[in-house]
Amino acid sequence: KAGVTQTPRYLIKTRGQQVTLSCSPISGHRSVSWYQQTPGQGLQFLFEYFSETQRNKGNFPGRFSGRQFSNSRSEMNVSTLELGDSALYLCASSTGGYYGYTFGSGTRLTVV
Amino acid sequence: DQQVKQNSPSLSVQEGRISILNCDYTNSMFDYFLWYKKYPAEGPTFLISISSIKDKNEDGRFTVFLNKSAKHLSLHIVPSQPGDSAVYFCAATAQGAQKLVFGQGTRLTINP
Numbered sequence: 001k002a003g004v005t006q007t008p009r010y011l012i013k014t015r016g017q018q019v020t021l022s023c024s025p026i027s028g029h030r031s032v033s034w035y036q037q038t039p040g041q042g043l044q045f046l047f048e049y050f051s052e053t054q055r056n057k058g059n060f061p062g063r064f065s066g067r068q069f070s071n072s073r074s075e076m077n078v079s080t081l082e083l084g085d086s087a088l089y090l091c092a093s094s095t096g097g098y099y100g101y102t103f104g105s106g107t108r109l110t111v112v
Numbered sequence: 113d114q115q116v117k118q119n120s121p122s123l124s125v126q127e128g129r130i131s132i133l134n135c136d137y138t139n140s141m142f143d144y145f146l147w148y149k150k151y152p153a154e155g156p157t158f159l160i161s162i163s164s165i166k167d168k169n170e171d172g173r174f175t176v177f178l179n180k181s182a183k184h185l186s187l188h189i190v191p192s193q194p195g196d197s198a199v200y201f202c203a204a205t206a207q208g209a210q211k212l213v214f215g216q217g218t219r220l221t222i223n224p
Contacts, residue, residue, distance in 0.1 A: 004155070033211065042116075042201060043156070043214040056210045090155055101212070103148075103155030 004104035018079040025093030032074040037088040118215035131189040135202035142204040150199045
């Protein structure tokens with residue numbers, strides 16, 4: 001079966017711009033979670049959606065937002081980009097929890 | 113506040129020997145722990161997990177040990193193989209949390 005698909009794979013943006021990243025979960029998975037990976041910080045939890053509802057949110061500023069559509073696909077948006085937002089953004093899908101969590105390959109965002 | 117810590121950024125082990133990766137946590141509410149392996153340009157893949165009601169879980173060459181009183185877990189890989197060279201993340205979660213808290217990762221290099 002197809003895995004978790006994240007698009008685009010690479011992105012270069014300028015400070016102050018906004019960006020939208022997309023995640024298509026494994027078919028049948030209704031939970032999508034987003035994580036930010038930066039060197040030395042591991043993976044930091046951004047938010048989790050289940051059936052179009054945000055169930056949990058990490059400690060990130062309001063510039064980071066997300067949504068989930070009825071087909072379980074999810075997008076995350078970062079507005080007013082800062083240099084420190086440069087990171088690998090990973091999404092993971094599951095049937096409803098951390099069991100069977102499957103990660104996508106990520107979107108590498110570079111802010112210049 | 114780093115609730116999950118991997119204090120060794122890197123580890124180098126001879127092929128065929130044992131690799132031991134360590135992880136400490138501070139939150140006593142954590143009741144489920146996982147290890148993920150990550151290759152460059154790929155998302156993390158699930159390796160092995162352990163519930164807080166156990167102190168050991170084995171899966172082939174991989175064994176995870178949990179010491180709840182010390183709030184410490186370790187991953188043992190025996191024997192180590194070149195394909196094990198990757199970054200390893202430990203993660204923890206609590207009942208109903210709907211998110212994983214990750215450590216910073218340890219880069220394991222297996223030398224021939």
